[in-house]
Amino acid sequence: MTVVLDLTTAIRGLAANKLRSSLTVLGILIGVGAVIILVAVGNGSSLAVQNRIKALGTNTITIANRGRFGRGPATSGTQTQAATITAADIATMSDPNQAPDILSVSPVLGASVTASYQSASSTVSVTATSPTYLPAEDYTVEAGRSLNSADISNSAQVALIGQTVLTNLYPAGANPIGTEIYMTEGKNEAQFQVIGVLASKGSATGTTDPNNIAIIPYTTAEGLLTGYTNDFQRIIVEAKSAGTVNAAEQEASDILASANQTTVANLPFFVLNEQSLLSTSASTTSTFTVLLGAVAAISLLVGGIGIMNIMLVTVTERTREIGIRKAIGAPRRAILGQFLTEAVLLSLFGGLAGVAVGLIGSRFKIVGVKPVATPTSVVEAFVVAVAVGIFFGFYPANRAASLRPVDALRYE
Amino acid sequence: MNAPAADNPVFGSIPPVIALRNLTRTYQMGDAEVRALGGVSLVIERGEFVAIMGASGSGKSTMMNIIGCLDVPSSGRYWLDGVDVRGLDETRLARVRNRKIGFVFQSFNLIPRTTALANVELPMLYAGVGSKERRARAVAALDMVGLSERSGHFPNEMSGGQQQRVAVARALVTNPALILADEPTGNLDTRSSEEVMNIFEALNRAGRTVVLITHEPDIAARTKRTVRLRDGLIIADEPTSDTRHPADAGAIR
Numbered sequence: 001m002t003v004v005l006d007l008t009t010a011i012r013g014l015a016a017n018k019l020r021s022s023l024t025v026l027g028i029l030i031g032v033g034a035v036i037i038l039v040a041v042g043n044g045s046s047l048a049v050q051n052r053i054k055a056l057g058t059n060t061i062t063i064a065n066r067g068r069f070g071r072g073p074a075t076s077g078t079q080t081q082a083a084t085i086t087a088a089d090i091a092t093m094s095d096p097n098q099a100p101d102i103l104s105v106s107p108v109l110g111a112s113v114t115a116s117y118q119s120a121s122s123t124v125s126v127t128a129t130s131p132t133y134l135p136a137e138d139y140t141v142e143a144g145r146s147l148n149s150a151d152i153s154n155s156a157q158v159a160l161i162g163q164t165v166l167t168n169l170y171p172a173g174a175n176p177i178g179t180e181i182y183m184t185e186g187k188n189e190a191q192f193q194v195i196g197v198l199a200s201k202g203s204a205t206g207t208t209d210p211n212n213i214a215i216i217p218y219t220t221a222e223g224l225l226t227g228y229t230n231d232f233q234r235i236i237v238e239a240k241s242a243g244t245v246n247a248a249e250q251e252a253s254d255i256l257a258s259a260n261q262t263t264v265a266n267l268p269f270f271v272l273n274e275q276s277l278l279s280t281s282a283s284t285t286s287t288f289t290v291l292l293g294a295v296a297a298i299s300l301l302v303g304g305i306g307i308m309n310i311m312l313v314t315v316t317e318r319t320r321e322i323g324i325r326k327a328i329g330a331p332r333r334a335i336l337g338q339f340l341t342e343a344v345l346l347s348l349f350g351g352l353a354g355v356a357v358g359l360i361g362s363r364f365k366i367v368g369v370k371p372v373a374t375p376t377s378v379v380e381a382f383v384v385a386v387a388v389g390i391f392f393g394f395y396p397a398n399r400a401a402s403l404r405p406v407d408a409l410r411y412e
Numbered sequence: 413m414n415a416p417a418a419d420n421p422v423f424g425s426i427p428p429v430i431a432l433r434n435l436t437r438t439y440q441m442g443d444a445e446v447r448a449l450g451g452v453s454l455v456i457e458r459g460e461f462v463a464i465m466g467a468s469g470s471g472k473s474t475m476m477n478i479i480g481c482l483d484v485p486s487s488g489r490y491w492l493d494g495v496d497v498r499g500l501d502e503t504r505l506a507r508v509r510n511r512k513i514g515f516v517f518q519s520f521n522l523i524p525r526t527t528a529l530a531n532v533e534l535p536m537l538y539a540g541v542g543s544k545e546r547r548a549r550a551v552a553a554l555d556m557v558g559l560s561e562r563s564g565h566f567p568n569e570m571s572g573g574q575q576q577r578v579a580v581a582r583a584l585v586t587n588p589a590l591i592l593a594d595e596p597t598g599n600l601d602t603r604s605s606e607e608v609m610n611i612f613e614a615l616n617r618a619g620r621t622v623v624l625i626t627h628e629p630d631i632a633a634r635t636k637r638t639v640r641l642r643d644g645l646i647i648a649d650e651p652t653s654d655t656r657h658p659a660d661a662g663a664i665r
């Protein structure tokens with residue numbers, strides 16, 4: 001019953017100064033809305049980065065032979081030879097007894113070639129690899145078939161092409177399956193039959209187009225790509241699950257180290273573990289989100305000070321009323337409750353409106369980021385807003401409740 | 413909370429409604445001390461009808477505020493219904509103001525933007541009376557002051573006399589033993605004053621103790637006892653007589 005009293009009295013008190021109350025509500029509204037939208041923007045950009053990294057394939061480790069790129073071989077004691085990754089190493093890594101956490105190993109040779117079909121031609125990055133490369137790198141075949149082990153053993157002149165290659169080389173609506181394309185690199189030229197088309201794939205870095213790609217069996221690369229040897233510049237190791245990525249990395253590194261008669265630390269290989277990349281980026285983007293949230297929280301704090309300011313004015317203005325109420329027997333907690341309710345109502349209205357504005361604002365793209373509002377940030381912003389109302393409302397309300405009746409009544 | 417018997421200045425089994433002993437009240441104004449009450453002793457029994465008179469600044473309101481538990485004395489003792497108010501904490505004082513005292517002010521002091529009915533209901537709300545009973549008693553109180561048809565009006569929609577009658581209804585609605593009024597007719601014309609005084613008389617006839625401050629001898633003449641203050645001291649305390657007291661000269665100036 002006291003609650004009902006406080007609510008109606010408080011609403012009447014707020015309604016007496018509609019403009020002032022609305023402006024105070026606006027302060028909280030902006031604070032809550034800003035928290036929700038900015039945290040959503042932070043979340044959105046974090047999700048975008050994570051999706052881009054996921055596009056690389058999540059359970060994979062890329063091992064690249066750095067020694068090939070002019071850094072020189074690692075030297076450890078007597079070992080001065082350049083380290084290599086051979087077909088035998090790949091076979092060892094593919095053996096579940098020796099590397100239980102590795103699902104597949106795909107050698108990768110890459111080169112930029114000119115592909116042509118009839119009169120059309122364009123530059124395509126060609127990847128010579130094994131069939132396991134496609135699932136490891138999250139490529140899916142949209143039409144036709146994928147590579148198979150027969151293609152590898154027969155050194156078949158077959159290719160899978162990406163969406164960009166399809167649109168660049170073929171007229172719209174044409175079926176490329178079964179057609180022959182030419183790939184030229186320097187003085188080498190080879191003819192490939194298109195056996196499949198890859199589904200479109202997101203970009204990891206945003207700079208290279210993952211759809212401007214042709215995939216051919218690595219055994220076929222010998223005639224086409226310069227510098228082909230039985231020494232792979234890059235392999236992609238796929239772990240059995242996301243949880244075993246680090247174990248798979250360890251196994252692959254151990255096998256390569258012993259094959260090259262050196263230690264893991266001395267391997268001249270660059271190991272890119274996408275999971276650790278993911279967690280690094282997740283931590284940077286979450287820092288970003290926290291920063292954005294903190295900026296927004298400051299505006300919420302300013303809104304809270306607005307409440308306190310308005311409540312102090314209200315208490316001063318209504319000192320006489322407080323005196324009257326006390327004179328007719330209002331206990332301290334009734335006065336406290338009345339003004340605290342007013343403050344909380346202000347922050348409650350502001351909080352609700354702020355949630356609405358925040359959710360609506362989060363539906364629009366902001367600086368190129370699609371915001372993703374999380375229920376936690378919405379609930380937190382709302383709860384903090386109400387807490388701000390209680391916190392900043394308490395001082396003025398307590399001041400009102402502590403007035404001596406005679407002093408309050410005499411107040412002009 | 414009752415004062416020890418030895419400490420209680422009252423004889424007999426029924427304590428007086430008001431018992432003041434050597435009450436003083438000083439205000440600190442910068443370096444200077446203003447002595448508004450200089451040691452007042454007064455006993456008002458149940459059912460009395462008392463007028464307090466005196467020149468402006470003689471300490472009438474100061475004394476009334478202490479009696480109404482709106483202020484506390486600087487020294488001296490005050491027993492309300494035999495209870496020493498010095499021993500009461502804030503919550504109990506609020507309850508005393510709510511249940512035992514009905515206060516009427518010169519400036520009406522209704523809550524703005526609140527209907528007459530809601531204003532009258534307010535003390536019962538603080539007393540925790542249920543909404544149905546609250547409504548019924550407030551309607552009855554407004555009826556008693558002749559304002560039942562004004563119950564939905566806001567204070568700024570009523571004349572001063574009507575506002576003061578609402579204030580009286582608010583003071584009497586909790587059935588307090590003691591009704592205090594600080595110049596209740598000070599802002600009213602003769603007719604409205606008459607109406608308000610009629611209500612006070614009726615209340616007193618019904619057994620309530622009524623204490624009012626007034627500058628007007630006509631008003632004081634309708635009470636049964638007149639207490640005169642000058643410079644914070646009681647200079648006269650006697651049954652009201654028709655003959656004007658010489659001290660009134662000071663009050664009227």
Ligand SMILES: Nc1ncnc2c1ncn2[C@@H]1O[C@H](COP(=O)(O)OP(=O)(O)OP(=O)(O)O)[C@@H](O)[C@H]1O
Nearest residue numbers: 439441446447448467468469470471472473474475
């Ligand atoms: N809050 C205060 N601070 C300082 N002095 C005060 C205060 N209240 C009253 N006084 C002083 O106390 C004295 C008594 O004041 P009080 O209001 O009791 O007079 P009163 O008899 O009610 O006068 P009036 O008939 O004009 O209402 C006056 O001298 C006044 O100046």
Ligand SMILES: [Mg+2]
Nearest residue numbers: 472473474594
């Ligand atoms: Mg006075």
